[in-house]
Amino acid sequence: MKDTVIETDQPGEGRLAHSTPDHPVLPQPKVGVVLSNLGTPDATDYWSMRRYLSEFLSDRRVIDYSPFFWQPLLQLVILSKRPFSSGEAYRSIWNEARDESPLRTTTRDQAEAVAARMAALYGDRVIVDFAMRYGNPSTASVIERLRAQGCERIVFFPLYPQYSATTTATANDKAFRALMKLRWQPSIRTVPAYYDHPLYIEALAQSVEQVYARLPQRPDVLVTSYHGMPVRYLTEGDPYHCHCQKTTRLLRERLGFGKDEVVLTFQSRFGKEEWLQPYTVEEVARLAKTGKKRIAIMAPAFSSDCVETLEEIREEIRESFVAAGGEDFAYIPCLNAEDSHIDMMMAVLEKELAGWMTSVG
Template sequence: MKDTPSPQVASLEHAPADHPKLPKPRIGVILSNLGTPDATDYWSMRRYLNEFLSDRRVIDYSPFFWQPLLQLVILTKRPFSSGEAYRGIWNNEADESPLLTTTREQAKAVGERMEARFGGEVIVDFAMRYGNPSTKSVIEKLRDQGCERIVFFPLYPQYSATTTATANDEAFRALMKLKWQPAIRTVPSYHDHPLYIAALAASVEQAYAGLEQRPDVLVTSYHGMPLRYLTEGDPYHCQCQKTTRLLRERLGFSGEEVVTTFQSRFGNEEWLQPYTVEEVARLAEAGKRRIAIMAPAFSSDCVETLEEINEEIKESFVEAGGEEFTYIPCLNAVPDHIDMIMAILERELAGWVK
């Protein structure tokens, strides 16, 4: 049976000679990550934090209460402390955050795999929910390159309204402003994907192989969120617990050798517990002198891992009597992580490519 040409190709076959030229129809892939400030100065940090903390998916308090507090109190002080944290991890050579560097590397690696498999039929790019490159600009860029169909891939293993949902929201908002919308598919969470669990396990095994003494405990630290979100139906907590369980089973560790914690608490209300910064201190006080820690909710190393874990959380462990603190990096652009991304994309591209 002969393939049916796309409507765009079919219409151009009989178009008049003066018809505007249109690009060859293609399929786009967007890897979406959280975001990054453009620089570490006060105003760059303020713009970034304002966009992030004004997102109703992230902070769902009434704007009548929240915005005055945010604009008049939080954003007058926090850009200084956040800027200092980013300066400590900044990629000075490229003059950008590590998250931006790594996400670009991931998109490049996936793009090369797609080129080898599908030729120029699939174009891969990346976007940020907050900051640049914006989701809107990348969708428009791919549309202008002829992408009539787009797979939108939020790089969050565990689903949360504060991450996956708001990334998808931003993509749909961009589509709302286009006269000619490309078709779009969004990628669901992959917290229990076998290749994801295998890649996490491989990173642990590699880290342990390089140590003289085996850590007493492996801490899997996930980004936190208010406990209230769980009771309101967000599946994030359950998916985090399942990721840890599958990882522990894959590694063959006992229940006492792996703990699940939550970091990056913000505000005064109760968040998911145990809090990482407190749990590592408790472990040290209980005689666990050597721990390893990883952040399975992050697809790329960023300020929460490179600064918060490696400084604040490490300090809490050492001050409580801990002796050896090993941070296991995120999966970043290692080959088995790219293998996993490719496997998921091939599933989501079904019916769109041969």
């Protein structure tokens, strides 16, 4: 990236090369990187949960019913009760030391790990931050902060391996809406889905191998549980289901497992529509009833452990398996801030930074 300013006596600041001596001092141009995750409530009380759920469930990418029908139902019925149950689920996994959700903790850890790697490559010319699609830190506030720090270009990285309009697209939408409010917009690149990236598949495989190596007996089945979506979204052109299928197939091939040793399922249903199947909570019970007494389960669609993994999988889905006669239930954590995950992020980011940055030295 070519410098557009002449340095002054203050490190990191300068004036435009063609400017007059009285021109305001400007930051040296930099590149920003934003790791974007789904979101998190600020606390577990009723009103914090209600604000978060209202923002999430009002997103037309997520719930595409007509607002004239959906908003009265959401605001008057669903949000009168759901914040209590959701708050209880979050309290069971809350990071009390930092007073925040595990998702925010892990996404910050990921950003700090990527920042350290970027500093080694590019010095102070790349600034790494993280944002949430719903909740805080908001996407708009992070983009504004990066722009104020002199970032004239931004790589926006939605942390969703498999593309869906309900995740990747809505995260990008939020970034674009933030740009609409800026008088001086930075250039922006958005990172595409990475469901079949070799380093992503390798990181998943290593996480499986590490857990299997610690277990006293090999699981009968590996369950890959993805967040669900209405079947209607698939028929309308969303590629998410296909991406999930390919991720699981590539993972199975990398592990050398037979087709009967790996099962793909979908969790987290909401509403009365038909969702992608098989449903995880029902499939693990079926496995137990058919003699598969030992299973391991992972959630490849989640880049960080969160309420859907730490509470839903480890509690609700585990209970379904045990109640049906299952004996050994092993949860394989998300990739979180593991080195193999950061390696993958860096490989993706370096590709997206091509033409913008050259390494130090």
